[in-house]
Amino acid sequence: xxxxxxxxxxxxxxxxxxxxxxxxxxxxxxxxxxxxxxxxxxxxxxxxxxxxxxxxxxxxxxxxxxxxxxxxxxxxxxxxxxxxxxxxxxxxxxxxxxxxxxxxxxxxxxxxxxxxxxxxxxxxxxxxxxxxxxxxxxxxxxxxxxxxxxxxxxxxxxxxxxxxxxxxxxxxxxxxxxxxxxxxxxxxxxxxxxxxxxxxxxxxxxxxxxxxxxxxxxxxxxxxxxxxxxxxxxxxxxxxxxxxxxxxxxxxxxxxxxxxxxxxxxxxxxxxxxxxxxxxxxxxxxxxxxxxxxxxxxxxxxxxxxxxxxxxxxxxxxxxxxxxxxxxxxxxxxxxxxxxxxxxxxxxxxxxxxxxxxxxxxxxxxxxxxxxxxxxxxxxxxxxxxxxxxxxxxxxxxxxxxxxxxxxxxxxxxxxxxxxxxxxxxxxxxxxxxxxxxxxxxxxxxxxxxxxxxxxxxxxxxxxxxxxxxxxxxxxxxxxxxxxxxxxxxxxxxx
Amino acid sequence: xxxxxxxxxxxxxxxxxxxxxxxxxxxxxxxxxxxxxxxxxxxxxxxxxxxxxxxxxxxxxxxxxxxxxxxxxxxxxxxxxxxxxxxxxxxxxxxxxxxxxxxxxxxxxxxxxxxxxxxxxxxxxxxxxxxxxxxxxxxxxxxxxxxxxxxxxxxxxxxxxxxxxxxxxxxxxxxxxxxxxxxxxxxxxxxxxxxxxxxxxxxxxxxxxxxxxxxxxxxxxxxxxxxxxxxxxxxxxxxxxxxxxxxxxxxxxxxxxxxxxxxxxxxxxxxxxxxxxxxxxxxxxxxxxxxxxxxxxxxxxxxxxxxxxxxxxxxxxxxxxxxxxxxxxxxxxxxxxxxxxxxxxxxxxxxxx
Numbered sequence: 001x002x003x004x005x006x007x008x009x010x011x012x013x014x015x016x017x018x019x020x021x022x023x024x025x026x027x028x029x030x031x032x033x034x035x036x037x038x039x040x041x042x043x044x045x046x047x048x049x050x051x052x053x054x055x056x057x058x059x060x061x062x063x064x065x066x067x068x069x070x071x072x073x074x075x076x077x078x079x080x081x082x083x084x085x086x087x088x089x090x091x092x093x094x095x096x097x098x099x100x101x102x103x104x105x106x107x108x109x110x111x112x113x114x115x116x117x118x119x120x121x122x123x124x125x126x127x128x129x130x131x132x133x134x135x136x137x138x139x140x141x142x143x144x145x146x147x148x149x150x151x152x153x154x155x156x157x158x159x160x161x162x163x164x165x166x167x168x169x170x171x172x173x174x175x176x177x178x179x180x181x182x183x184x185x186x187x188x189x190x191x192x193x194x195x196x197x198x199x200x201x202x203x204x205x206x207x208x209x210x211x212x213x214x215x216x217x218x219x220x221x222x223x224x225x226x227x228x229x230x231x232x233x234x235x236x237x238x239x240x241x242x243x244x245x246x247x248x249x250x251x252x253x254x255x256x257x258x259x260x261x262x263x264x265x266x267x268x269x270x271x272x273x274x275x276x277x278x279x280x281x282x283x284x285x286x287x288x289x290x291x292x293x294x295x296x297x298x299x300x301x302x303x304x305x306x307x308x309x310x311x312x313x314x315x316x317x318x319x320x321x322x323x324x325x326x327x328x329x330x331x332x333x334x335x336x337x338x339x340x341x342x343x344x345x346x347x348x349x350x351x352x353x354x355x356x357x358x359x360x361x362x363x364x365x366x367x368x369x370x371x372x373x374x375x376x377x378x379x380x381x382x383x384x385x386x387x388x389x390x391x392x393x394x395x396x397x398x399x400x401x402x403x404x405x406x407x408x409x410x411x412x413x414x415x416x417x418x419x420x421x422x423x424x425x426x427x428x429x430x431x432x433x434x435x436x437x438x439x440x441x442x443x444x445x446x447x448x449x450x451x452x453x454x455x456x457x458x459x460x461x462x463x464x465x466x467x468x469x470x471x472x473x474x475x476x477x478x479x480x481x482x483x484x485x486x487x488x489x490x491x492x493x494x495x
Numbered sequence: 496x497x498x499x500x501x502x503x504x505x506x507x508x509x510x511x512x513x514x515x516x517x518x519x520x521x522x523x524x525x526x527x528x529x530x531x532x533x534x535x536x537x538x539x540x541x542x543x544x545x546x547x548x549x550x551x552x553x554x555x556x557x558x559x560x561x562x563x564x565x566x567x568x569x570x571x572x573x574x575x576x577x578x579x580x581x582x583x584x585x586x587x588x589x590x591x592x593x594x595x596x597x598x599x600x601x602x603x604x605x606x607x608x609x610x611x612x613x614x615x616x617x618x619x620x621x622x623x624x625x626x627x628x629x630x631x632x633x634x635x636x637x638x639x640x641x642x643x644x645x646x647x648x649x650x651x652x653x654x655x656x657x658x659x660x661x662x663x664x665x666x667x668x669x670x671x672x673x674x675x676x677x678x679x680x681x682x683x684x685x686x687x688x689x690x691x692x693x694x695x696x697x698x699x700x701x702x703x704x705x706x707x708x709x710x711x712x713x714x715x716x717x718x719x720x721x722x723x724x725x726x727x728x729x730x731x732x733x734x735x736x737x738x739x740x741x742x743x744x745x746x747x748x749x750x751x752x753x754x755x756x757x758x759x760x761x762x763x764x765x766x767x768x769x770x771x772x773x774x775x776x777x778x779x780x781x782x783x784x785x786x787x788x789x790x791x792x793x794x795x796x797x798x799x800x801x802x803x804x805x806x807x808x809x810x811x812x813x814x815x816x817x818x819x820x821x822x823x824x825x826x827x828x829x830x831x832x833x834x835x836x837x838x839x840x841x842x843x844x845x846x847x848x
Contacts, residue, residue, distance in 0.1 A: 299726075323728045337726050342719040343712075350709055351716055351727045357709050400727075 001027050001062060001078055001156045001189060003048070008057035010043050017043040018054070019213035025157065030183045030190040032204030032221075034197070036232055036284065036444055036482070039210040041193045042084070045159045049081035050074035080155030082146050084162045090135035097134055098149050120148045124178050139263065140171030147178070158182065159191040164199055165263060165286060176203055195284045197228055197483040229479040233446050247454075248275025251438050252296065252327075252407055257305035259288075259295045264462035266291045268305070271457065271467060273407070273438045278429075279467065280449030281442040282482050283459035289442050290332075290411060292464065296440065297329035297409045298322025309406070326406035332415060332442075334393040339385040345372065345396060346381035352400045375399040376424070391421030398428050408432060410441040414448065426452060446478050460484050513829035517822040524817065530810050539815065542803030543796035551684035554691055555757060556795035557788075559584070559749035561694040563773030564780065564787040565701040566745030571782045572705055573738045574718035579624045579639025580746040580770030582646035583617040587747025588754040589650060590616030592669065592761040595676035595754070596658070602675045609676060609755055610693070610748060617747015618740045620646065625739030629732045635739075643770075651763050658761065668762035678756035687756035695788070697745050702784040714738060746770060772798075775823045781830075794819055 003025040010018040017040045025031050033041045046052040048059060050068030059066050061077060068074040071081070089097060095110065098117045114130050121128045126144040134142060143163060150158060160179070164172050180203070182188040194200055200207055201222070209217045209231035217231040250272050257268040266288035273279060281289040294300045296307060298319040307314045309325055331337035339348065346368040350359050368381040375395045379388050388396065394417060401408070408429065414422040430452070433439050443449050449456055455467045458481040465481060502508055522532040543553055563580050570577040590612040598605060620642060627638035655664040678687040705711035716724040717731055725731045749769065754761050776794055780786035801815025 319725070320728055320730065329726065331726060336720075337722050340716045340720040340723045340727075343716060347712060347716075350712055351724075351729065355709060358707055359709055359712065361707075 003079070003157060003189070004058075004060040004063075005044070005048065006058045006060070008044060008047060008059075009055045010040075010047060010052070011055055016213045018047070018057075021057075021210070021213070021215055023208055023215065023218075025189050025191060027156075027189050028183055028187045029205040030179060030192055030203055032200040032207035033191055033193045033210065034195065034200050034207050034228060034232060035210035036195055039232075040213040041210055042161055044210070045081060045161060045191065045193055048074070049079055049159055051081070075150065075153045075155060078154055078156035079159070080150035080153060080157070081159040082143060082150065082161065082163060084165065091133060093131050093133055094128055094137065094145050095130035097145060098130070098152070100149070116152055117148060120152060124148070124181075125174070138168070138171070139165075140167035140175070143167065143171075143175070151182075155188070157189045157191065159193065161193045162195070163192070164194070164196065179203065195232075195483065197225055197480075197485055200228070201225065225480075225485065226476070229476055229483070232483075233475055233479045245276045245434055247277055248436055251275045251277075251310060253306075253308045254296060255306045257292065257295055257302040257307070259291045259300055259302045261288070261291045261462070264288065265303075266295075266459075266462045266464070268292045268295075268464045269466055271464075273440065275406075275436045275438060276433055277454050278433055278439040278441075278452050279455050279457060280453030280470075281440065281457050281459065282446060282449050282478055283442075284482060285444070287459040287482075288462040288464065289457070289459040292459065293409050293411065293440060293442060294329065296407075297327055299329065326402075326404060328401055328405050328408055330394075330397050330401075330408070330410045330413065332411035334390065334397060335386060338397050339393060341386045342384060344382050344384055345377070345379055345388075348385065348396065348400060352402065371399045375428075390416040394421065394425055398425065405432065405437050407438045407440065410439070412443055413441050414443070414445075446475050446482070450475060450478065458482060509829055509833045513825040514822060516829075517818070517825040520821050520825070521814075521818050525810075525814075530808060535804060535808060535810060535814065538803045538807055539797060539800035539818075542800030544800075548684055549799060551681065551686035552799045553792065553795045554686050556798050557791050558690045558694045558756075559753060559769045560773050560776050560791040560794055561788055562697050562745045562749040562752075563770060564776040564791055565694070565697040565784060566742035567774060567777040568701050568705065568780075568782055568784040568787065569711075569714060569738050570742045571777055572711070572718050573714040573734065574721060575628075575735065575738060576636050577621070577624065577639055577739060577742050578636055578771070578774065579620065579642050580742070580773055581766045581768070582639070582643040582770070583620040583743040583746035584750030584753070584766040584770055585643075585646040585650050586620040586743075587613035587617035587750035588761055588765045589653060589750075590747070591751030591754050592653075592658070592672070595672040596669075599673075600675070602679075605675050606678060606689070606755075609751055613748040613751020614744040615747070617750065618744035620747070621739040621741075621743020622736060624743070625736040628739075629735055647763075650761070650765065654761060654763055666763055668758070668760045671759045672755065676755055677759050678752065680756075685757070687752070690752045690756045693748065693752070697748070698784055698787055701787075705784060710734070710737075746773070749773075772819070775819060779823050779826055793822075 005021060005023040008018045008021045009016070019040070021040065021044055033045070035041050043052065047054045050071045050073050066077060068077065074080070089100070095114055095117060099110070099113050117128070117130050124144070126148065128141065128145060134145070137145070147158070163175060167175065179190050179192070183190050192200070192204055204221050206218070206220050207223070207228070208215060209228060211232060211234060219227065252273040254268060254271045256270070257266070259266040259268070263286065281293060283289045291300060295302045298314065298317060298321065302315060305315065309327065312325070314322060314325070335341055346361070346365050349364060349368055349371070355364070365381045372379065372381070375398065377388070377392050377395045377399065379392060385393060385396065394413070413429065414425055417425065429439055450470055450473065453470050455469055456473050456478065457467045458465045458478065460481065461484065525532040525535055543549055563584070567577055567580065591609045594605070594609050594612045598608060600608065624635055624638045624642055627633040628635045654668055658669045660670045678689050680687050705715065713724065713729045713734060716727070716729060717734060721731060750765055753765050758765070772794055776787060776790050780790040797815040797819055801812045804810040804814055805812045
């Protein structure tokens with residue numbers, strides 16, 4: 001089966017997730033889809049597998065235009081997708097999950113299905129117990145089950161979205177062997193979506209690289225890694241001269257943190273943050289940097305380790321106690337976690353300021369107008385926050401922060417923002433930095449990290465690498481680290 | 496230029512149409528069972544408003560609905576489903592009964608104590624629901640439902656055991672309280688002005704709490720986005736407990752007043768489903784305290800007027816309940832439809848990011 005995607009467009013609000021992507025998948029090969037987070041890989045594959053509607057463009061299967069309205073239609077046409085988070089039903093058994101989707105009779109034929117599951121499992125040497133509840137299976141086993149289910153449904157094209165996150169090393173070896181066999185011996189097409197350079201290198205026959213919703217390159221493997229890194233992250237920009245800010249004393253010190261997460265346990269090395277310092281956290285989404293920063297903000301309780309703010313131990317304190325000591329988090333999803341949808345701008349200010357019990361709404365509206373003018377927000381005190389654009393939501397979030405913060409933790413501070421808002425946001429952050437606050441932020445944009453950070457911390461697969469001074473890092477070397485490759489000697493600046 | 500709006504897009508249409516639809520639906524229902532619809536509606540109205548006595552009855556039926564409605568406007572604002580008002584009423588009534596049976600004091604002091612006991616009993620039961628949610632992660636609907644059953648069991652045990660009359664216990668409840676524990680009535684009506692005043696105060700307090708205070712604003716923020724509210728530093732667990740306690744206190748007061756102002760004794764069905772009707776009141780009032788008094792009058796009038804259906808038309812009085820439920824369902828349906836149709840329109844503001 002030959003699949004051609006042509007000029008696919010998909011936008012989420014102002015973000016163009018897929019911006020005119022064209023791609024051809026030949027039968028019987030393993031096709032890598034490589035790109036950093038937010039590059040548009042998952043969106044594109046969800047469109048191909050019927051989970052999401054495209055805004056524009058065409059999908060052709062063996063030359064015929066198709067338009068899948070649901071995953072069921074896509075799988076009927078032979079296209080199945082294995083999602084990053086297994087979309088199964090944890091409380092029911094493997095067999096029952098296997099039955100989902102392909103047996104539409106009221107009373108499923110369990111015995112036949114059991115036979116089919118067992119013989120498929122045997123063929124691929126998957127040790128699956130049909131009666132085991134899915135919630136007690138490992139991520140790897142659930143993935144195996146899902147692959148078998150898709151094959152039983154007649155999938156000719158198998159899309160795997162970041163399939164190696166959260167599975168064990170032997171499971172990964174087995175997965176790769178299975179995928180090679182499916183492609184070479186059984187003539188299936190495999191789409192392997194990943195941000196891990198090594199895996200694409202080890203597995204794929206050809207690779208397409210996406211960046212910011214567009215195709216930046218298509219290569220037959222093998223290809224030098226530098227090429228892939230450059231395609232993934234773009235050319236490095238000349239760094240602006242950094243105005244030297246004298247760093248103050250140590251403000252925040254974290255030691256030996258381990259933070260249990262859903263997929264992986266994050267092990268953070270030691271980190272000392274000094275007043276006036278900006279530290280950028282790089283790493284693919286889900287590599288642990290987010291959990292680590294949320295632990296530093298007091299939202300997650302680490303299993304071990306210590307967090308000291310100006311010498312005071314904060315581990316096991318509540319989030320509100322972290323806040324009261326001047327640590328603040330600006331979450332990535334501004335409407336889900338940062339702002340309250342349905343409340344107006346004016347109604348947000350008393351939530352964060354220490355206003356008296358009885359609110360003087362008139363004075364508050366005046367204060368809100370001042371803040372709107374000062375932070376250049378396009379809105380009125382009565383505007384509901386969900387009517388603001390992403391840039392204006394971020395401006396409001398910054399306006400809500402108390403003036404005397406000591407540590408500002410930001411997740412993707414400029415994601416989805418235009419140039420002007422991005423520049424403005426950093427202007428505000430650097431102002432706070434200049435008055436002695438420490439800034440910790442994550443970003444998928446390596447340029448942003450290199451532009452503003454004094455030091456860079458890379459997370460890979462739940463592990464924190466030692467902080468690197470920014471002058472010793474380039475977009476290229478950072479790209480290698482983020483992709484899980486230690487730098488080659490010519491670029492190494494081990495300290 | 497302002498786009499021309501059709502009548503069916505106006506707010507007036509969406510406020511009136513669901514009520515008309517509900518009346519139409521109940522009319523069809525009555526036609527289907529061979530009852531005269533127009534006469535039934537007239538009978539209900541007459542039954543509710545034909546004499547000063549009836550007006551007084553409506554006011555008394557209004558009181559618990561307004562109290563519970565005021566309380567629930569807070570829990571609803573915080574996004575909490577407090578369906579435990581029945582149990583909270585019962586606990587308030589039980590505590591008030593204990594005071595009425597065991598304390599001898601001058602009437603004004605005794606009534607003050609009864610009011611406090613009702614508030615405290617309900618608050619305790621509400622707090623229990625809230626604690627189950629906050630500390631044991633039991634969803635408040637299940638916690639409330641479970642505690643309703645326990646409260647019912649408790650009141651029946653009390654009436655049939657420690658508090659049974661000497662002649663033997665019946666479903667008609669305990670012996671009447673001493674007269675000092677009766678809330679005074681207006682003339683020969685059944686209207687106890689104190690109850691009405693307390694309910695009005697509760698509604699006003701709920702209104703000002705939600706509109707004019709930080710606590711109210713924080714509750715509303717929790718109701719709209721609990722996660723963001725927590726991240727903004729709002730003590731969401733404490734607020735959940737406080738909201739349940741206040742709502743429980745007001746429901747408990749309603750229960751205490753049912754015992755001391757309406758029945759003058761504790762009866763097994765002291766809550767009488769008012770906890771659930773109170774919830775309908777708040778939903779129909781669109782969760783806005785300022786609309787609760789008017790909506791509660793509607794429910795109270797149907798409650799007082801519909802027994803006439805049985806007397807004069809040989810219809811079951813539960814038709815009143817059907818009308819109440821139908822109106823609520825159609826209003827919710829209307830709100831849903833309006834949102835859906837409204838959502839289909841292009842967004843009115845679009846700014847570049």
